[in-house]
Amino acid sequence: MTSTDDQQSSSNKMNPTALHPAYSVSNIQSKIRTLDGTTVTYSSWVKLFKFHAIAYCVLNHIDTTPPPVTTDSKYLAWKELDILVSQWIYNTVSDDLLTRILDTEATARNTWLKLERIFLSNKKAKAVALETKFVNLTLSACSSVDDYCKQLKDLANQLTDVDQPISESRLVLQLV
Template sequence: MAESSDKPTPLHPAYSVTNIQTKIRTLDGSKVTYSSWVKLFRLHIVAYKVSDHIDGADPPADTSPDYAQWKELDALVLQWIYSTVSDDLLNRILDTNATNKTVWKKLEKIFLSNKKVRAAALETKFCNLTLTACTSVEDYCQRLSNLANQLSDVDQPVSDSRLVLQLVRGLPAE
């Protein structure tokens, strides 16, 4: 029997990911902000050589020999996205015929459209948060930090000095 000169193709690195949640935290918009999640997700897709499924060119033609693997990898990355968003977000972006690009754009639209309205609501929460509304000083500091991060996501960054001033302002008089 003659040996084939064709070498087996190596397994794509993306197939080695067994639990995406250990690498990318769940996007909920509060504790894990959209910008933080995007940074983590982009690092991950670059490392596993699938960034073209989010940012790249159009998929190969469905008659192309590369199409089957592209479709599998697209489904895999789509699973990564669905596995790293909160249940509330999942219900808003879940689509049986979607590609990564379409779901990625839906998430972007959810978090980056209506920036002025979101910024106003977040600003109100940030300015009105006090220690008495929290369970501990640590909880208070964490909530202020989360709100500051969310404000940054809508192009309203909070300076460190403003964050400190707000922290002090929200403390009780004693």
């Protein structure tokens, strides 16, 4: 059991009818930006999501903690929270990603791992494709200098996600 689980568990022992903190989240999209893999990179989204999972005592639904057995009296409460966390994931990914991960039978952990595989598998191939885009991006292909800078920075962030970070000096050289 994690320390956040301990805190939640101890607060529920003092007040067993207390509502779990996760139920107080009414609009997760206002807290976690939509993961699209371009503007919001996978690594940024994961950090934001984990911050909220910790704050609302549901990290155990996306980390390695196994669910309780279905015959356990705590299973129904766990399942409700797990579905809520799954909804958070579904509500904070782009429509393209949603169609790839949506599964009504999956746990939040399974959905989390599916997203991880989408973004972290084939890193080398993705890095080569992104590097090619980065090197070949020209100012004439963009609508403005601001757009050019933004696209370069987005590509640099995506390269960081596949373990091929672009240094600031290289970014400046490419810009020039």
